[in-house]
Amino acid sequence: MQLLRRKWRITDAFGRVQEVQGAGVVGEQPVLQPGDSYEYTSGTPLPTPSGIMVGTYQMEGEGGERFDIGIPAFSLDSPYETVRLN
Numbered sequence: 001m002q003l004l005r006r007k008w009r010i011t012d013a014f015g016r017v018q019e020v021q022g023a024g025v026v027g028e029q030p031v032l033q034p035g036d037s038y039e040y041t042s043g044t045p046l047p048t049p050s051g052i053m054v055g056t057y058q059m060e061g062e063g064g065e066r067f068d069i070g071i072p073a074f075s076l077d078s079p080y081e082t083v084r085l086n
Contacts, residue, residue: 001031001032001059001060001061001062002029002030002031002032002059002060003024003025003028003029003030003032003038003057003058003059004023004024004029004058004059004060004066005021005022005023005024005057005058006020006021006022006024006025006055006056006057006058007019007020007021007055007056007058008020008021008044008053008054008055009053009054009055010044010046010051010052010053010076011051011052011053012046012047012048012050012051013048013049013050013051014048016047020044025040025042025057026040026041026042028040044076046076049077049078049080049081050075050076050077050078050081051075051076052073052074052075052076053073053074053076054071054072054073054074055070055071056068056069056070056071057069057071
């Protein structure tokens with residue numbers, strides 16, 4: 001299968017939401033075979049020291065079928081600030 005697109009919903013500590021979407025990830029559209037893995041590092045500007053990010057990857061299988069894979073929410077926290085759990 002191939003990773004075609006990504007869509008992220010980024011919420012800062014004040015509840016302001018930004019949506020980011022586009023082709024692939026970090027300029028790549030990797031093809032994964034069964035058992036393969038893929039890692040990448042990326043970043044996003046965030047006007048507050050913490051936030052939450054959730055999203056989807058749009059994939060395409062060998063037969064051309066497209067489907068979304070949900071990425072669970074995860075915390076964005078500055079290493080320079082004390083983490084406050086809500």
